[in-house]
Amino acid sequence: MSEKQHYDFELNLDNPANVHRIEMDMVMQGALVLDVGCHTGIMGEALKDLMRCKVIGIDTDIDALQIAKGRLQAALLIDIEQNDWATHLRNGGYNNFDVIIFGDVLEHTQQPERILLHAKELLKSGGRVIVSVPNIAHWRVRFGLLFGGFDYTESGILDRTHLRFFTKRSAIALLETSGYSVSTINVAGYSLPHWLIRMFPGLFAVQIVMSAKSKNN
DSSP: OOOOOOOOOOOOTTOTTSHHHHHHHTSOTTOEEEEETOTTSHHHHHHHHHHOOEEEEEESOHHHHHHHTTTSSEEEEOOTTSTTHHHHHHHTTOOOEEEEEEESOGGGSSOHHHHHHHHGGGEEEEEEEEEEEEBTTOHHHHHHHHTTOOOOBSSSTTBTTOOOOBOHHHHHHHHHHTTEEEEEEEEEOSSSOHHHHHHSHHHHOSEEEEEEEETTO
């Protein structure tokens, strides 16, 4: 995963169109959760406090992990770009997860398919992954392309650290080709009513959020 700046962010869980609220609604009460790219553990702490979850976080940001260790059951320095990342977790006794969250993480990786394949090794029978990725088909990006623009930014859909880009269709295909069956699809955004974002996700969704189970269990 690419280096990230060290900061907390506002969860804004009262907004039904907020990506963190949508992800949280996909997690069951009391679940054992692996938060991939946990950063400072702010999302995992909310899952602990509001959903009574047990949360294990992994990240590559050492400074952020120092904060996450005070918020989560465990916060580990693990790089999911390495082939043995899942093995490290299993060897440490961290497996049989109910939920693995990839919240705006996979677009920063070179081989998200391989990462999702390894993630299946860590899920309990019936467990699921929750994946959110930016929607490259958002109207602002389309409008820019119409005039020949595709300019990277410090954050957002065209974040300069993004290595992969997804539409709703290709995001679903990513999970299906990695051996998952998508059970729930939602969309996140801002500035517009959630019903409008959901009616025209290809244009107005900022993020595609999916819940999926392994086809093998």
